[in-house]
Amino acid sequence: MKPARMSPAHSTPLLAELVCSNSLRSDDPATPAGMLKAELRRLGSLIVECAEATRVPAGDALAVDRHAFARLVTTRIALEPNVRLERRALDDFPDGEVIVAGGPLVGAGLAARIRELAGDRLYFYDAIAPIVDASTIDWAHAFRGSRYGHRHRADGAPDGEAAADGDYVNCPLTEEEYRRFVDEVRRGRKVLPHAFEEPRWFEGCLPIEVMAERGDDVLAFGPLRPVGLDDPRDGSRPYAVVQLRAENRYLTSYNMVGFQTRLAHPEQLRIFRIIPALRNAELLRFGSIHRNSYIRSPELLDGELRLRARPEVRFAGQITGVEGYIESTAIGLLAGRFVADRLDGRAALPPPAATAIGGLYYHLTRRRQPDEPFSPTNVNFGLLPPLEGRAKKRDRRALHAERARAALGTWL
Ligand SMILES: Cc1cc2nc3c(=O)[nH]c(=O)nc-3n(C[C@H](O)[C@H](O)[C@H](O)COP(=O)(O)OP(=O)(O)OC[C@H]3O[C@@H](n4cnc5c(N)ncnc54)[C@H](O)[C@@H]3O)c2cc1C
Structure with a gap:
C-alpha cells in the first residue's frame, strides 16, 4: 500500500523496508539467527541474497545498508517476469488464491476483514514473557x-x-x-x-x-x-x-x-x-510489550499455512506469530514454497523439526489445547528438539547447527 498509505512505522516507498535496526542479526551458524540464515541461503532466499549484496561491516552480524538493500529487493521484485507490482491499500481480500503478509501494523481495513474470519484470535498487542x-x-x-x-x-x-x-x-x-x-x-x-x-x-x-x-x-x-x-x-x-x-x-x-x-x-x-x-x-x-498484529495460527491455519475456514487464503510473515525480519522472511519463503508445490502438483512437505525454519513452522502449526498460551516467537534453540546426551553450551550450539544442516539436506 506504500506510498499511498503508510503505516506509522514505514516512511519510504521501497519494499522490504527495515523499520528499526539495520541488522539481520548474527551470521554465526552456531547461533539460532545464524542457523536460520544459513538455511535460508540454501533455500535460495531472495532477501538473504540481497542482504549479502548490500552488507556493511558489523562483526559477526549480517547488517545491511538499509536503503541499498530495500532498493535492491524492490528492483528484483519489479523485474520478476511473473510478478506484477500493484501499489494500493487493500481493505478486503482480492479474489482467488492470496497470501496475506500485512505485517505487525496491517492496515485497518484488512485487519477488520481478518477479524471477521479469525474473531478474537487476531491480536493487536504483544505482551511477551x-x-x-x-x-x-x-x-x-x-x-x-x-x-x-x-x-x-x-x-x-x-x-x-x-x-x-x-x-x-x-x-x-x-x-x-x-x-x-x-x-x-x-x-x-x-x-x-x-x-x-x-x-x-x-x-x-x-x-x-x-x-x-x-x-x-x-x-x-x-x-x-x-x-x-x-x-x-x-x-x-x-x-x-x-x-x-x-x-x-x-x-x-x-x-x-x-x-x-x-x-x-x-x-x-x-x-x-x-x-x-x-x-x-x-x-x-x-520479555517485551509492543504493538503487533498477529493471529492464533495453531488454531486458524493448516499445515500449509492456509486458513482452515478459507483454504484459498494463506498467511505469511510476522502476522502468523513470528517476530523479526529473518523469521518473517522464513515464513514468507515457506508460504511461497507451499504455493509452488501446489502449482507443480506436489504434496507440500513441511520442513524438519530439527531445523531453525522447522522450529518456527511447528511453533505456528502444532495444535494447542484451547487454553494453552500462544505467543509470537523469534528463532531460538528452545523451538528445537533436545539433543541426545549432555554437552557444553558451545558444543551444544554446534551440534544443533550440524543436526539442522543434515536434516535440511535430506529435506531438500
Ligand atoms: C517499530 C518496529 C520496530 C521493529 N524493529 C525490528 C528490529 O529491529 N529487528 C527485527 O528483526 N525486526 C523488527 N521489527 C519487526 C519487523 O519489522 C517485522 O518482523 C518484519 O518487517 C515483518 O515482515 P512482514 O513482511 O511480515 O511485514 P512488513 O515488513 O510490515 O510488511 C507488510 C507490508 O504490508 C503492507 N500492508 C499492510 N496492510 C496493507 C493493506 N491493507 N493493503 C496493502 N498493503 C498493506 C505494509 O505497507 C507493508 O509494506 C520491528 C517492527 C516494528 C513495527
Missing part, C-alpha cells in the same frame, strides 16, 4: 510442582521425566531478595513506547514494572504469590515465588509466568538474576 534456557536454571534453588498440586523432587533435572506433575518450576525468594528485586524492577531502564503505541494495559496482563510501581507487595500478591507453593525441602512458605511454566514439550525452555515487561534487555538479565534459581540464567527470548 521471557523464556529461560532450562539448562541454566540453578536446580539447588528451585523445585517442581503446581500450586496446591503434586510436588516433585527438588533436584528435577530438565530431562522430561518429571513432566507429568512438574510442568511448573518454582523459584523461591526470601523477603530480602524480593524487596531488592522489586526495587531494581522500579529503577531498571525501560524501553520507551513508539509514538503510535498507547500504553493500554489489561488488568489481567500488567507489565511487572507497572505492578511494582503500584505498591511494594503487589507482585507478591500477584504473579509471585507463594500460596500453595511450600518448599518441599523444609515445608516452609517462601516470601514470594517466581513460577516457570514449560514452554515446549521437550522441557528445554521455560516461560516466566506473568513476567511481561518493558525492561531493556540487559536489565532483564541483570534483574532476573537476583532470583537465586536464575542467578546463571540465560534467556532464549526477552
Whole structure:
C-alpha cells in the first residue's frame, strides 16, 4: 500500500523496508539467527541474497545498508517476469488464491476483514514473557510442582521425566531478595513506547514494572504469590515465588509466568538474576510489550499455512506469530514454497523439526489445547528438539547447527 498509505512505522516507498535496526542479526551458524540464515541461503532466499549484496561491516552480524538493500529487493521484485507490482491499500481480500503478509501494523481495513474470519484470535498487542534456557536454571534453588498440586523432587533435572506433575518450576525468594528485586524492577531502564503505541494495559496482563510501581507487595500478591507453593525441602512458605511454566514439550525452555515487561534487555538479565534459581540464567527470548498484529495460527491455519475456514487464503510473515525480519522472511519463503508445490502438483512437505525454519513452522502449526498460551516467537534453540546426551553450551550450539544442516539436506 506504500506510498499511498503508510503505516506509522514505514516512511519510504521501497519494499522490504527495515523499520528499526539495520541488522539481520548474527551470521554465526552456531547461533539460532545464524542457523536460520544459513538455511535460508540454501533455500535460495531472495532477501538473504540481497542482504549479502548490500552488507556493511558489523562483526559477526549480517547488517545491511538499509536503503541499498530495500532498493535492491524492490528492483528484483519489479523485474520478476511473473510478478506484477500493484501499489494500493487493500481493505478486503482480492479474489482467488492470496497470501496475506500485512505485517505487525496491517492496515485497518484488512485487519477488520481478518477479524471477521479469525474473531478474537487476531491480536493487536504483544505482551511477551521471557523464556529461560532450562539448562541454566540453578536446580539447588528451585523445585517442581503446581500450586496446591503434586510436588516433585527438588533436584528435577530438565530431562522430561518429571513432566507429568512438574510442568511448573518454582523459584523461591526470601523477603530480602524480593524487596531488592522489586526495587531494581522500579529503577531498571525501560524501553520507551513508539509514538503510535498507547500504553493500554489489561488488568489481567500488567507489565511487572507497572505492578511494582503500584505498591511494594503487589507482585507478591500477584504473579509471585507463594500460596500453595511450600518448599518441599523444609515445608516452609517462601516470601514470594517466581513460577516457570514449560514452554515446549521437550522441557528445554521455560516461560516466566506473568513476567511481561518493558525492561531493556540487559536489565532483564541483570534483574532476573537476583532470583537465586536464575542467578546463571540465560534467556532464549526477552520479555517485551509492543504493538503487533498477529493471529492464533495453531488454531486458524493448516499445515500449509492456509486458513482452515478459507483454504484459498494463506498467511505469511510476522502476522502468523513470528517476530523479526529473518523469521518473517522464513515464513514468507515457506508460504511461497507451499504455493509452488501446489502449482507443480506436489504434496507440500513441511520442513524438519530439527531445523531453525522447522522450529518456527511447528511453533505456528502444532495444535494447542484451547487454553494453552500462544505467543509470537523469534528463532531460538528452545523451538528445537533436545539433543541426545549432555554437552557444553558451545558444543551444544554446534551440534544443533550440524543436526539442522543434515536434516535440511535430506529435506531438500
Ligand atoms: C517499530 C518496529 C520496530 C521493529 N524493529 C525490528 C528490529 O529491529 N529487528 C527485527 O528483526 N525486526 C523488527 N521489527 C519487526 C519487523 O519489522 C517485522 O518482523 C518484519 O518487517 C515483518 O515482515 P512482514 O513482511 O511480515 O511485514 P512488513 O515488513 O510490515 O510488511 C507488510 C507490508 O504490508 C503492507 N500492508 C499492510 N496492510 C496493507 C493493506 N491493507 N493493503 C496493502 N498493503 C498493506 C505494509 O505497507 C507493508 O509494506 C520491528 C517492527 C516494528 C513495527
